[in-house]
Amino acid sequence: MAPDHRGLTPRKQPRQARAEATRQRILTAAAHVFAEYGYAAGTTNRIAARARVSIGSLYQYYPNKDAILAELLIRHLDAGAAAVGERLDGQLPDSLEETIRLFVRTSIDNHLDDPQLLRVMAEQGPRTPELLDKVARHHRARVASVQALFERHPQVRVADTHVAARLAVATIELLAHQLLAAPDPVDVTRFENELVAMLTGYLTTER
Amino acid sequence: MAPDHRGLTPRKQPRQARAEATRQRILTAAAHVFAEYGYAAGTTNRIAARARVSIGSLYQYYPNKDAILAELLIRHLDAGAAAVGERLDGQLPDSLEETIRLFVRTSIDNHLDDPQLLRVMAEQGPRTPELLDKVARHHRARVASVQALFERHPQVRVADTHVAARLAVATIELLAHQLLAAPDPVDVTRFENELVAMLTGYLTTER
DNA sequence: GTCTATACTTAGATAGAC
DNA sequence: GTCTATCTAAGTATAGAC
Numbered sequence: 001m002a003p004d005h006r007g008l009t010p011r012k013q014p015r016q017a018r019a020e021a022t023r024q025r026i027l028t029a030a031a032h033v034f035a036e037y038g039y040a041a042g043t044t045n046r047i048a049a050r051a052r053v054s055i056g057s058l059y060q061y062y063p064n065k066d067a068i069l070a071e072l073l074i075r076h077l078d079a080g081a082a083a084v085g086e087r088l089d090g091q092l093p094d095s096l097e098e099t100i101r102l103f104v105r106t107s108i109d110n111h112l113d114d115p116q117l118l119r120v121m122a123e124q125g126p127r128t129p130e131l132l133d134k135v136a137r138h139h140r141a142r143v144a145s146v147q148a149l150f151e152r153h154p155q156v157r158v159a160d161t162h163v164a165a166r167l168a169v170a171t172i173e174l175l176a177h178q179l180l181a182a183p184d185p186v187d188v189t190r191f192e193n194e195l196v197a198m199l200t201g202y203l204t205t206e207r
Numbered sequence: 208m209a210p211d212h213r214g215l216t217p218r219k220q221p222r223q224a225r226a227e228a229t230r231q232r233i234l235t236a237a238a239h240v241f242a243e244y245g246y247a248a249g250t251t252n253r254i255a256a257r258a259r260v261s262i263g264s265l266y267q268y269y270p271n272k273d274a275i276l277a278e279l280l281i282r283h284l285d286a287g288a289a290a291v292g293e294r295l296d297g298q299l300p301d302s303l304e305e306t307i308r309l310f311v312r313t314s315i316d317n318h319l320d321d322p323q324l325l326r327v328m329a330e331q332g333p334r335t336p337e338l339l340d341k342v343a344r345h346h347r348a349r350v351a352s353v354q355a356l357f358e359r360h361p362q363v364r365v366a367d368t369h370v371a372a373r374l375a376v377a378t379i380e381l382l383a384h385q386l387l388a389a390p391d392p393v394d395v396t397r398f399e400n401e402l403v404a405m406l407t408g409y410l411t412t413e414r
Numbered sequence: 415g416t417c418t419a420t421a422c423t424t425a426g427a428t429a430g431a432c
Numbered sequence: 433g434t435c436t437a438t439c440t441a442a443g444t445a446t447a448g449a450c
Contacts, residue, residue, distance in 0.1 A: 043424085053434085056427095056428080056429090056435060057434055059428075060434080065426070065427095124331060163397060163398075166386075166393065174382065175374075186373065197409065198406075205408045205412075247443095250442085261417050262444090263419095267416080272443095
């Protein structure tokens with residue numbers, strides 16, 4: 001016997017839930033394919049195949065190939081921002097060195113997840129104005145929060161905290177990106193220690 | 208009257224010279240086109256048009272599109288290596304700081320030439336094994352020479368000169384690349400000063 | 415040696431059946 | 433809603449005239 005519903009319930013309700021799952025499958029497949037083949041050779045056909053969805057269905061969920069990579073990038077940025085925010089919410093360590101280490105480690109973690117995909121997104125992704133703008137805003141936000149931290153911290157001795165923040169953020173992100181995605185990756189712990197030492201020394205040295 | 212030649216001289220001799228000039232024109236055009244459009248959209252048709260050569264002629268000089276970018280990259284690497292070698296030939300400054308400055312400045316100069324083209328070459332160029340190998344060899348050579356310099360220099364205090372050299376080389380090249388090619392480029396002089404200070408501090412601090 | 419015209423390939427995107 | 437089959441566009445590379 002049918003349960004006593006209001007009468008208009010669709011026989012199978014997975015209207016939204018199933019569609020969402022399909023979207024997610026496509027996205028996950030795209031992440032793998034882009035990471036493996038790069039953007040140009042990461043064709044929509046390959047993505048559809050990997051997601052076990054026909055090419056026609058894929059285009060029902062995303063208007064074009066760029067939109068897929070764009071969504072991956074946006075999710076990555078949001079996740080990164082969330083991770084940073086989270087770690088800044090709690091009490092920061094007293095020593096500058098440990099604070100720097102927190103930043104460095106967060107960045108490394110963020111990159112260790114899928115270095116190849118990150119590389120593709122950073123280097124070959126579509127450079128639409130909106131995307132560039134979104135990336136730039138995220139970047140500026142990070143620089144601003146690091147700068148604010150430098151200004152509050154009594155150990156920091158640099159003349160221009162803005163330039164220092166830009167240098168620090170760029171150094172951390174670029175090195176994490178490069179050295180971890182390299183074919184000849186460095187030892188992560190050692191890399192972390194050296195990088196922390198370099199930045200801490202720079203920030204605390206009277207000149 | 209015709210000069211007293213051996214009789215088989217071609218009427219116009221520019222056999223090699225003219226061909227070399229055409230090759231160079233194609234290369235120069237390619238540099239502009241790649242820098243402006245990127246690799247994928249930098250089509251051979253555009254390159255040929257810009258060089259004022261037909262597409263057919265272009266393919267008489269280069270077997271395919273990859274070969275054009277490859278030659279540009281090789282020339283860039285060789286020029287960079289030559290520039291570094293040149294500056295290391297003369298007497299190095301006594302102070303470590305000035306030596307570091309020499310490296311930093313060389314790298315910056317190398318990048319200021321055509322940041323956009325460099326970006327395309329680094330990020331979108333064909334990743335054939337030979338090219339990757341060539342790039343890797345150049346890179347290792349630079350790391351090795353920097354490491355040797357660190358070992359000779361009395362002011363350097365780091366525990367592991369190899370790791371330090373890798374970190375230093377990567378930092379210099381990546382930051383030059385990123386900060387100069389950015390839409391929001393930093394002031395070059397200030398950037399140079401801060402970077403030199405950071406590296407010098409790192410290398411000379413006892414830990 | 416240089417050109418024009420074009421063949422070939424590939425991938426993005428769509429139409430229409432089921 | 434999902435599929436298969438197909439169209440269109442673009443770009444590399446070649447053939448063959450001059």
